[in-house]
Amino acid sequence: xxxxxxxxxxxxxxxxxxxxxxxxxxxxxxxxxxxxxxxxxxxxxxxxxxxxxxxxxxxxxxxxxxxxxxxxxxx
Numbered sequence: 001x002x003x004x005x006x007x008x009x010x011x012x013x014x015x016x017x018x019x020x021x022x023x024x025x026x027x028x029x030x031x032x033x034x035x036x037x038x039x040x041x042x043x044x045x046x047x048x049x050x051x052x053x054x055x056x057x058x059x060x061x062x063x064x065x066x067x068x069x070x071x072x073x074x075x
Contacts, residue, residue: 004032005037013028023049
């Protein structure tokens with residue numbers, strides 16, 4: 001499971017900054033590297049600590065993309 005948090009408002013990705021023990025918003029998915037989140041509990045904690053409703057955050061499991069369980073954003 002490789003989870004990412006993306007703001008639907010800005011398109012930015014919320015990634016952990018392990019050096020500073022915080023999180024930051026990053027524009028490029030290619031730059032997040034180890035920014036993939038390992039589990040749902042950690043992801044929920046980041047959502048609670050670093051997002052606000054105006055961010056319109058969504059959690060995406062990158063392993064679902066291109067599979068039979070892919071997200072359907074067209075509805």
